[in-house]
Amino acid sequence: MPRARVGILISGRGSNMAALIEATRDPACPYEVVLIISNVADADGLAFAAAEGIPQFAHSHVGLTKAEFEALIDGALRDAGVDYVALAGFMRVLSPDFVARWDGRIVNIHPSLLPLYRGLDTHQRALDAGDTRHGASVHLVTAALDGGPVLAQAEVPILEGDDAEALARRVLIEEHMLYPAALAELIRSRGA
Numbered sequence: 001m002p003r004a005r006v007g008i009l010i011s012g013r014g015s016n017m018a019a020l021i022e023a024t025r026d027p028a029c030p031y032e033v034v035l036i037i038s039n040v041a042d043a044d045g046l047a048f049a050a051a052e053g054i055p056q057f058a059h060s061h062v063g064l065t066k067a068e069f070e071a072l073i074d075g076a077l078r079d080a081g082v083d084y085v086a087l088a089g090f091m092r093v094l095s096p097d098f099v100a101r102w103d104g105r106i107v108n109i110h111p112s113l114l115p116l117y118r119g120l121d122t123h124q125r126a127l128d129a130g131d132t133r134h135g136a137s138v139h140l141v142t143a144a145l146d147g148g149p150v151l152a153q154a155e156v157p158i159l160e161g162d163d164a165e166a167l168a169r170r171v172l173i174e175e176h177m178l179y180p181a182a183l184a185e186l187i188r189s190r191g192a
């Protein structure tokens with residue numbers, strides 16, 4: 001079966017992007033990564049993508065309306081023949097229109113056990129709440145911020161003495177395994 005074509009949207013470090021790319025080295029991986037898009041021109045993740053020889057499209061959202069910016073992204077994704085879009089630390093909220101155009105084919109990873117802690121500062125919020133477990137979720141993206149159907153989750157215990165940084169580090173290790181597996185599973189179940 002031909003591999004599904006995945007485009008990844010980032011804004012920064014890109015470690016989940018790198019994990020998604022690394023997973024494609026397995027011949028059984030049902031997807032390939034064909035485009036990296038960033039709204040930040042010097043996002044760290046772009047250097048990794050360049051070293052991998054993956055085409056990239058970097059364009060700031062600054063000075064553009066949301067509709068103008070999203071038209072650029074959508075055009076780049078369509079030009080690259082993308083089948084699935086993976087958000088990986090992409091720090092712009094996408095409009096309902098954009099999301100509807102990729103309905104069922106756009107996913108995100110969020111550092112909490114959704115539906116807990118949508119939005120930012122998830123690690124600190126889990127600590128402040130006195131939770132004993134925390135983790136990450138991969139979900140389909142809908143118009144509701146971090147509110148789409150959950151595809152997969154990974155849990156970590158919250159340990160005595162954890163601060164937000166320590167917890168984030170431990171969750172991130174899980175994210176890097178969870179995201180490629182969840183995306184592969186979605187594609188296997190739906191096809192390219």
Ligand code: GRF
Binds near residue numbers: 017111
């Ligand atoms: C991750 O914690 C991810 O769950 C969240 O943003 C962070 C991105 O990190 N959506 P990276 O850019 O993938 O390293």
